[in-house]
Amino acid sequence: MAGLKLTSIDKSYGDVDVLKDINLDIEAGELIVFVGPSGCGKSTLLRMIAGLEKITGGTLEIDGLVVNDVPPAQRGIAMVFQSYALYPHMTVFDNMAFALKLAKLSKDEIDTAVRKAADILQLTPYLDRLPKALSGGQRQRVAIGRCIVRDPKVFLFDEPLSNLDAALRVATRLEIAQLKESMPDRTMIYVTHDQVEAMTLASRIVVLADKGISQVGTPLELYETPQNEFVAQFIGSPAMNLFAGEIVATGERTSIALEGGHGVVQSAYPSQEGDLGAKVNVGIRPEDLALTDDPENSYTATVDVQENLGEVTLLFFKPDSPGAEPVIAKLPGIHRGLKGETLNLSAAPEKVHVFRDGISLLYRGT
Numbered sequence: 252m253a254g255l256k257l258t259s260i261d262k263s264y265g266d267v268d269v270l271k272d273i274n275l276d277i278e279a280g281e282l283i284v285f286v287g288p289s290g291c292g293k294s295t296l297l298r299m300i301a302g303l304e305k306i307t308g309g310t311l312e313i314d315g316l317v318v319n320d321v322p323p324a325q326r327g328i329a330m331v332f333q334s335y336a337l338y339p340h341m342t343v344f345d346n347m348a349f350a351l352k353l354a355k356l357s358k359d360e361i362d363t364a365v366r367k368a369a370d371i372l373q374l375t376p377y378l379d380r381l382p383k384a385l386s387g388g389q390r391q392r393v394a395i396g397r398c399i400v401r402d403p404k405v406f407l408f409d410e411p412l413s414n415l416d417a418a419l420r421v422a423t424r425l426e427i428a429q430l431k432e433s434m435p436d437r438t439m440i441y442v443t444h445d446q447v448e449a450m451t452l453a454s455r456i457v458v459l460a461d462k463g464i465s466q467v468g469t470p471l472e473l474y475e476t477p478q479n480e481f482v483a484q485f486i487g488s489p490a491m492n493l494f495a496g497e498i499v500a501t502g503e504r505t506s507i508a509l510e511g512g513h514g515v516v517q518s519a520y521p522s523q524e525g526d527l528g529a530k531v532n533v534g535i536r537p538e539d540l541a542l543t544d545d546p547e548n549s550y551t552a553t554v555d556v557q558e559n560l561g562e563v564t565l566l567f568f569k570p571d572s573p574g575a576e577p578v579i580a581k582l583p584g585i586h587r588g589l590k591g592e593t594l595n596l597s598a599a600p601e602k603v604h605v606f607r608d609g610i611s612l613l614y615r616g617t
Contacts, residue, residue: 253314253404254279261308284449287459329398330407337382344378368399388419408441494533511571518603534604537581549595
């Protein structure tokens with residue numbers, strides 16, 4: 252088992268800063284997922300851990316040893332790339348055995364290691380096939396198998412499912428989750444732009460933005476208690492609705508009047524007397540909005556677009572200002588004939604987030 256410690260990690264290319272002051276402790280046996288928008292530096296951070304990118308500043312420790320200047324092959328890591336990068340003229344067995352042959356292991360050791368990895372990944376029936384005879388998901392499993400046979404301390408995954416179609420992504424994602432369960436003592440770091448992968452696979456998620464870490468937490472911590480507006484809208488699909496408003500009552504519960512005459516909502520997030528009259532943003536997830544007959548303490552607006560998906564109905568409400576995102580309500584089940592209707596929607600106070608200057612009231616001052 253191996254843990255990692257990143258202390259004040261910086262990465263720059265000349266005068267261009269890519270990552271600044273990254274501090275992160277990864278416990279042995281965790282499956283950590285890096286997520287964030289394109290260009291946020293998640294793959295760059297992974298490549299620095301792998302030793303494929305030089306660290307500009309700070310220290311990286313693996314299993315208690317500083318490895319800033321240690322070559323990739325000596326770090327005890329194995330990496331699965333977005334591209335399978337299999338040798339097309341080699342069988343599955345030979346692809347998985349290649350690194351072990353270079354390490355001059357005995358024939359029996361190689362055979363044992365490859366067949367053990369093939370059994371874990373359900374590849375035993377395909378060991379004599381060439382990559383061209385495999386599906387995309389099977390090829391990615393072979394790429395993972397090449398890493399398993401090396402018995403690394405740390406597995407690194409760089410968007411391994413992005414080249415697969417939707418059905419294969421789901422199947423392979425489940426296989427990676429099962430792989431982690433079968434290897435509980437191995438630390439895994441996984442990069443993705445797909446939040447579904449992050450939410451379903453991660454022990455903890457690291458959200459990267461603005462050259463740094465925006466928040467670290469378990470999937471449900473990030474979903475239920477985002478520290479800032481960026482995380483609130485990045486985690487969850489559809490994204491969290493944000494409403495501009497003004498605090499009109501403070502205390503253990505906060506009342507906010509929504510701009511545009513859309514009503515008043517209550518939040519369980521506490522506020523102080525000095526917050527009265529403050530301009531804030533209210534965050535409510537689409538799935539937390541529900542129809543109500545009570546116009547008090549509710550959001551009131553007219554349905555602009557209705558999408559019937561069977562298991563859920565999505566309602567889109569036209570924004571008050573050009574260019575703004577529409578408000579979305581995600582109602583369970585089938586609802587007919589709501590387009591053009593003016594509706595009242597409410598959310599439980601504990602589901603109503605309040606952000607001031609982009610930061611959640613729950614985390615203000617911490």
